Amino acid sequence: MNSTILEVTERIIERSKRSRQAYLDKIEHARRKGPHRGVLSCGNLAHGFAACSKEDKTSLTNMVKANIGIVSSYNDMLSAHQPYETYPQQIKEAVASVGGVAQFAGAVPAMCDGVTQGNPGMDLSLMSRDIIAQSAAVALSHNMFDGALMLGICDKIVPGLLMASLSFGHLPTVFVPAGPMPSGIPNKEKARIRQAFAEGKVGRDQLLEAESKSYHSAGTCTFYGTANSNQLIVELMGLHLPGSSFVNPGTPLRYELTNAAARQVTRLTDLGADYMPIGHIVDAKSIVNGLVGLLATGGSTNHTMHMIAVARAAGYHINWDDFSDISKSVPLITRIYPNGSADINHFTAAGGMALLFKQLLDAGLLHNDVNTVCGRGLEKYTQEPKLVDGQLEWQAGPTESFDPEVVATVDKPFKPDGGVCVLNGNLGRGVIKTSALRDGAGIITAPAVVFEDQFELDAAFKAGDLDKDCIVVVRFQGPKAIGMPELHRLTPPLGVLQDRGFKVALVTDGRMSGASGKVPAAIHVTPEAYDGGMLAKVQNGDVIELNSQTGELILHVSDEELAKRDPKQADLAHHQVGMGRELFAGVRASLTGAEEGACSLFGAQEQVL
Incomplete structure (x- = not known):
């Protein structure tokens, strides 16, 4: 063993x-x-x-x-x-x-x-x-x-x-x-068309056709x-x-x-x-x-x-x-x-x-x-x-793979590790999925571009404001803030930037889904911005270091400077009313942090156990 x-x-x-x-x-x-x-x-x-x-x-x-x-x-x-x-x-x-x-x-x-x-x-x-x-x-x-x-x-x-x-x-x-x-349309082709749509190269009709052939x-x-x-x-x-x-x-x-x-x-x-x-x-x-x-x-x-x-x-x-x-x-x-x-x-x-x-x-x-x-x-x-x-x-069952490009062996694996790395630093703790990253993509030091909402990123992308090496910070997405939605819709534009030759990464207290792919993403960052996390103090232009090899997630701003900054306060009202979200206020308030399972169920049980 x-x-x-x-x-x-x-x-x-x-x-x-x-x-x-x-x-x-x-x-x-x-x-x-x-x-x-x-x-x-x-x-x-x-x-x-x-x-x-x-x-x-x-x-x-x-x-x-x-x-x-x-x-x-x-x-x-x-x-x-x-x-x-x-x-x-x-x-x-x-x-x-x-x-x-x-x-x-x-x-x-x-x-x-x-x-x-x-x-x-x-x-x-x-x-x-x-x-x-x-x-x-x-x-x-x-x-x-x-x-x-x-x-x-x-x-x-x-x-x-x-x-x-x-x-x-x-x-x-x-x-x-x-x-x-x-199986339907190959997943790589689906991803290609999604990125083409993000760039405006194909229309909604072509995108819907591809998606329908995938989920069919x-x-x-x-x-x-x-x-x-x-x-x-x-x-x-x-x-x-x-x-x-x-x-x-x-x-x-x-x-x-x-x-x-x-x-x-x-x-x-x-x-x-x-x-x-x-x-x-x-x-x-x-x-x-x-x-x-x-x-x-x-x-x-x-x-x-x-x-x-x-x-x-x-x-x-x-x-x-x-x-x-x-x-x-x-x-x-x-x-x-x-x-x-x-x-x-x-x-x-x-x-x-x-x-x-x-x-x-x-x-x-x-x-x-x-x-x-x-x-x-x-x-x-x-x-x-x-x-x-x-x-x-x-x-x-089989004793050998019928397709070594899909299932390898423990002795000759695709990668020596399982592809989930824990990140630590003055920004908090988070996780990053590295199994789908290109070689070297999990190490980046770049200026921050900060968003309070995932939807703000679309406008910045279309305006060309992200055409540079950068670490995109999307905060106030955590459990207590708005229920921790999945941010996978950010993948196509960030993938486009990566394909244009820019070094990009994402840092967020939200989720990035089970389909996280080639864009390095430090996710589930805890403490979340809404609950006292350092993410709330990050400003545009601050240099962030993300290193999946050393497990570091560092905001390169002095302690003295950070002590002077007031944490950003986000207006989250539009995320908490409508589509039934107002009914979940009590659940949101009782959710634990990401590393505790983002769970609302075990408060009373902890006293028993």
């Missing part, structure tokens, strides 16, 4: 001893002998199964059959979640086939950063994760269930469902993916952003069936994997001899396994917040130093856009999850002594699901 991985795991365990034990005590207290509905009064139970069939009522009354709660993020607007429309009925039939009952417990909201990008609704995006967790908790709160199936894929949805599932950590829980859409059918977007990072992490943590993350929707294999997931959760309930709740699967080792997989594949920087919040829900405290140390020990062994030209379907064709598991296990980078929804250990995850004469089987 890699010594650094062991060291990071041990220090997470040590720093979390008290809170993890309190968590385990909590979920053990929640556990009851036999079905939880057994503690319900007759009136409670009658309400709980009033709409069920006579047969299901008998099953639930006799307390001998498992009742599985289904929580879904289905909606028609999200391509990734549209396939879930038919899953509840399918799951009910699959559970019934093995003598159980399944009820649709509730739905959770699911919004898409791709739709809200650059629009007012984006200000709700990160906060929706905590609302999703609360919504799923409401769905499970009726005490009717012996296990749960979580249906979700995209950005904030899976972390929210994970947090809720861990709150009900005494319940066996399996996550059920729906898979990516088939049901399923997850095919680039390696937060949605697909979610799926990879959940499988690395043992919460998916092996090889189920990236099977396309609407295929026979996808259908049978969903049936298998539904049946599998019934085998893990407290009614049988193989009880395995999610709170006993998600431990320090499985969390570290998720981080290793994320970093080895150049996954989304959003998880430098999400995984902190997820770990907290399981009683663990992790921080950016844990990410950084793992990143230094884990090589980058995949090239998936924006880290390369391949998409997630190409990754699957090159060997996919089975090969990734094998490589990381053989190199001693994954803990193998972990629980999963399929039993103890990760060997089964080196296998691939196949349909043989219509029957689902798992067969030995």
Whole structure:
């Protein structure tokens, strides 16, 4: 086992001893002998199964059959979640086939950063994760269930469902993916047309045509952003069936994997001899396994917040130093856009999850002594699901890459490290994703050009004010300020400047998305400008140094000068009213900093844990 991985795991365990034990005590207290509905009064139970069939009522009354709660993020607007429309009925039939009952417990909201990008609704995006967790908790709160199936894929949805599932950590829980859409226009071509549009070289009709060819059918977007990072992490943590993350929707294999997931959760309930709740699967080792997989594949920087919040829900405290140390020990062994030209379907064709598991296990980078929804250990995850004469089987996965340009080896990786670096300096702490950067791009010292709003940058770009070496500072984008929207719409203009030969970078207390690419971006800077961060004192022309090799983020202004400056005060009213944003004032005010997960849920729990 890699010594650094062991060291990071041990220090997470040590720093979390008290809170993890309190968590385990909590979920053990929640556990009851036999079905939880057994503690319900007759009136409670009658309400709980009033709409069920006579047969299901008998099953639930006799307390001998498992009742599985289904929580879904289905909606028609999200391509990734549209396939879930038919899953509840399918799951009910699959559970019934093995003598159980399944009820649709509730739905959770699911919004898409791709739709809200650059629009007012984006200000709700990160906060929706905590609302999703609360919504799923409401769905499970009726005490009717012996296990749960979580249906979700995209950005904030899976972390929210994970947090809720861990709150009900005494319940066996399996996550059920729906898979990516088939490949469309190459991602590099999409990026080229976006930049051409930013320069005014193509019109909106050409841009829309390209975007429509990229996002063209049901399923997850095919680039390696937060949605697909979610799926990879959940499988690395043992919460998916092996090889189920990236099977396309609407295929026979996808259908049978969903049936298998539904049946599998019934085998893990407290009614049988193989009880395995999610709170006993998600431990320090499985969390570290998720981080290793994320970093080895150049996954989304959003998880430098999400995984902190997820770990907290399981009683663990992790921080950016844990990410950084793992990143230094884990090589980058995949090239998936924006880290390369391949998409997630190409990754699957090159060997996919089975090969990734094998490589990381053989190199001693994954803990193998972990629980999963399929039993103890990760060997089964080196296998691939196949349909043989219509029957689902798992067969030995590949031992070598079918495309070394997409999946490399640990011995000969694309980069020696995992591509996430923690930055420190008098500007605060932040993270930078380096896996997609050109050589040397992660080191820049240049004058600052300061914006209080991402939309101000467009006018400056079009006026030519950014045609120079510069570090663009976009501040007052943090959690407490406006909910920490994603700023990925800044990528095309900054990419254009880079292509023109200028050295540019971004420094922000906002997010830059799972699709962060070739522009060096120091993101999630904390403390945020709104909450006393030094970013609020930066002025145009101040020299900033960003160095991803040394991990420095330095404002080259003397302490004496900085002491004289009053922090800038931003007018944020237009970000806090409209499009429902006024309803989230309480959530914004209670959000923690980025390194604490930008979370509003654990204030009271901290006093308990």
